[in-house]
Amino acid sequence: MTIADGIWQQIFSFDNYGELLALVRNSLIAGAALGLVGGLVGVFVIRRDLPFAVHGISELSFAGASAALLLGVNIVGGSIVGSLIAAGAIGVLGSRARDRNSVIGTLMPFGLGLGVLFLALYKGRAANKFGILTGQIVAVDTPQMSWLLGTSAVVLVALAVMWRPLTFASADPDVAEARGVPVRGLSFAFMLVLGLAVALSVQIVGALLVLTLLVTPAAAAARITASPVLLPALSVVFAVASIEGGILLALGSSIPISPYVTTISFSIYLACRLVGTYRTRQWGTGRTVPEPG
Amino acid sequence: MASLPRARESRTEDPDRGADAAVISLRGAALAYGERVLWQDLDLDVRPGEFLAVLGPNGSGKTSFVRALLGQRPLSAGTLTVLGRPPSKGSRHIGYIPQQATLSEHAMLRARDLVRFGIDGHGFGPRLRTAAVRRRVDEVLESVGAAAYADVPVGLLSGGEQQRVRVGQAMATDPRILLCDEPLLSLDLHHQRAVTELVDARRRSHNTAVVFVTHEINPVLGLVDRVLYLARGSYRVGTPDEVLTSEAMSQLYGTQVDVVRVRGRITVVGVPDEVAEPPHHPELPHGVRP
Numbered sequence: 191m192t193i194a195d196g197i198w199q200q201i202f203s204f205d206n207y208g209e210l211l212a213l214v215r216n217s218l219i220a221g222a223a224l225g226l227v228g229g230l231v232g233v234f235v236i237r238r239d240l241p242f243a244v245h246g247i248s249e250l251s252f253a254g255a256s257a258a259l260l261l262g263v264n265i266v267g268g269s270i271v272g273s274l275i276a277a278g279a280i281g282v283l284g285s286r287a288r289d290r291n292s293v294i295g296t297l298m299p300f301g302l303g304l305g306v307l308f309l310a311l312y313k314g315r316a317a318n319k320f321g322i323l324t325g326q327i328v329a330v331d332t333p334q335m336s337w338l339l340g341t342s343a344v345v346l347v348a349l350a351v352m353w354r355p356l357t358f359a360s361a362d363p364d365v366a367e368a369r370g371v372p373v374r375g376l377s378f379a380f381m382l383v384l385g386l387a388v389a390l391s392v393q394i395v396g397a398l399l400v401l402t403l404l405v406t407p408a409a410a411a412a413r414i415t416a417s418p419v420l421l422p423a424l425s426v427v428f429a430v431a432s433i434e435g436g437i438l439l440a441l442g443s444s445i446p447i448s449p450y451v452t453t454i455s456f457s458i459y460l461a462c463r464l465v466g467t468y469r470t471r472q473w474g475t476g477r478t479v480p481e482p483g
Numbered sequence: 484m485a486s487l488p489r490a491r492e493s494r495t496e497d498p499d500r501g502a503d504a505a506v507i508s509l510r511g512a513a514l515a516y517g518e519r520v521l522w523q524d525l526d527l528d529v530r531p532g533e534f535l536a537v538l539g540p541n542g543s544g545k546t547s548f549v550r551a552l553l554g555q556r557p558l559s560a561g562t563l564t565v566l567g568r569p570p571s572k573g574s575r576h577i578g579y580i581p582q583q584a585t586l587s588e589h590a591m592l593r594a595r596d597l598v599r600f601g602i603d604g605h606g607f608g609p610r611l612r613t614a615a616v617r618r619r620v621d622e623v624l625e626s627v628g629a630a631a632y633a634d635v636p637v638g639l640l641s642g643g644e645q646q647r648v649r650v651g652q653a654m655a656t657d658p659r660i661l662l663c664d665e666p667l668l669s670l671d672l673h674h675q676r677a678v679t680e681l682v683d684a685r686r687r688s689h690n691t692a693v694v695f696v697t698h699e700i701n702p703v704l705g706l707v708d709r710v711l712y713l714a715r716g717s718y719r720v721g722t723p724d725e726v727l728t729s730e731a732m733s734q735l736y737g738t739q740v741d742v743v744r745v746r747g748r749i750t751v752v753g754v755p756d757e758v759a760e761p762p763h764h765p766e767l768p769h770g771v772r773p
Contacts, residue, residue: 233591236589236591237587237589237590237591238589239587239589350608350609351607351608352607354600354603354604354606354607354608354610355604355605355606355607357592357600357604358600358604358605360587360589360590361586361587361590361591361592361597361600361637362585362586362587362590362597362600363585363587364579364581364585365579365580365581365585365600365601365649365652365653366600366604366605367553367555368553368555368573368577368579368581368662369573369575369579369600369601369604369605370572370573370574370605371573371604371605412591416591416592416593416596416635416636416637416638417593418592418593418596421591470639473634473635473636473639
């Protein structure tokens with residue numbers, strides 16, 4: 191057996207697949223919820239130009255999760271606390287877009303540093319440490335499941351209520367404000383929703399790769415449609431496909447789940463860019479009447 | 484919640500108030516930030532169908548004037564009524580058109596969605612009454628000549644096309660006042676004319692009052708009924724011929740200022756440096772806002 195074959199077997203292995211599948215049933219359910227949340231939240235991450243904020247929040251979420259690991263309390267809970275603190279800080283200190291990136295850039299290394307400290311102090315299994323950074327699938331046990339699903343439900347309800355004014359405020363803040371939309375309040379509320387979504391994603395894909403669920407699917411969908419219905423729908427489909435595909439492929443291997451998820455997600459993005467080039471040309475020529483005036 | 488028929492009723496609900504009752508009324512109005520007075524003792528009535536241009540250098544309080552009308556900023560003194568009442572946030576009777584650059588590059592919406600937000604974008608929760616709203620959106624897109632690119636993402640539209648859609652968005656609720664805050668900024672002359680013509684057409688067909696904030700009078704000079712010129716904590720109001728004269732401007736600025744008229748265009752020369760930031764260069768496109 192050549193080395194290449196050996197590596198291939200590590201990446202893709204489907205021995206005893208049926209038995210393994212039963213073990214990750216919880217993960218698949220959590221993955222579906224996460225895909226739904228990530229796909230929808232991602233639409234606003236793109237609209238509001240917040241990918242860097244996602245990254246920043248995920249580092250503090252990592253710090254929260256490692257603190258929880260060290261203290262032996264619920265990791266999802268720790269992750270959520272870290273996320274909300276980061277999202278709240280970015281929402282308050284960086285409400286103006288100009289300040290936002292420097293606030294995030296300042297918070298992020300601090301969060302990462304704290305996380306490293308807590309992990310260094312932790313004497314348990316190394317796999318637990320690695321999992322927070324790069325993701326894990328088998329770790330979703332029943333109490334964690336209820337946390338994940340409960341938080342997902344909170345995010346989905348919040349999004350359903352504020353979807354329309356948030357879209358308006360994201361696209362055209364001045365006009366939205368003139369029409370009575372509470373632009374600043376929504377901006378802060380969305381940061382908190384984003385914090386929860388990040389904390390959820392950290393559980394599956396890990397803190398380093400949260401962007402693959404909260405940015406890539408929506409960015410891909412935005413390449414091919416601007417329909418307010420189709421855009422979030424496609425974003426969800428892409429996110430769910432990436433995460434469930436990733437879980438199923440990672441199942442038999444000894445490699446963390448994240449490279450599978452990121453590769454699927456990125457491939458979808460590339461495909462959408464290709465289609466998007468064609469669509470853009472179509473939009474450009476699709477104007478039946480030359481602009482009058 | 485959006486309800487279009489109500490908007491139509493409200494225009495006819497009070498025929499006695501009819502043509503001459505002021506839609507905007509200011510009495511002894513003043514706006515100040517701490518010690519700095521932007522303007523004071525402002526008495527002004529804007530009638531239906533009137534085209535009022537609001538001019539003045541940067542920092543003279545044009546934007547604050549707009550914010551006061553939108554109910555986003557209270558006056559420091561005096562009274563302001565809009566349609567007979569104190570201004571309220573998010574009134575459907577005011578259509579607002581800001582400068583083109585305030586539209587997000589990442590909007591990811593079609594032109595028709597933007598117009599639709601003008602009608603029901605402020606409501607929380609799921610949408611209701613969608614069929615009537617959709618019909619109204621089509622109607623509006625048609626009326627501003629944007630039907631051809633109704634389904635094109637706004638990010639792919641030119642600045643002029645975006646502003647055309649914005650005019651439609653502002654008109655979608657059938658407002659009685661159009662509040663335009665530098666809508667021509669960064670548009671070329673051709674699109675400046677297209678946008679002003681749409682605004683003017685709306686005013687003539689529906690007797691809608693137009694408050695048009697601009698640092699450049701020339702694109703709208705032919706349409707303007709009256710000018711409100713804000714500068715140095717004071718103001719002048721009147722027809723362009725009354726306000727845009729060397730005498731009136733010199734008095735307002737407190738120094739010798741010359742108003743030059745060349746081929747139907749007006750240029751103000753000699754405005755003191757500290758307040759002269761927006762240059763009156765009619766022939767230059769205003770590409771960049773400082």
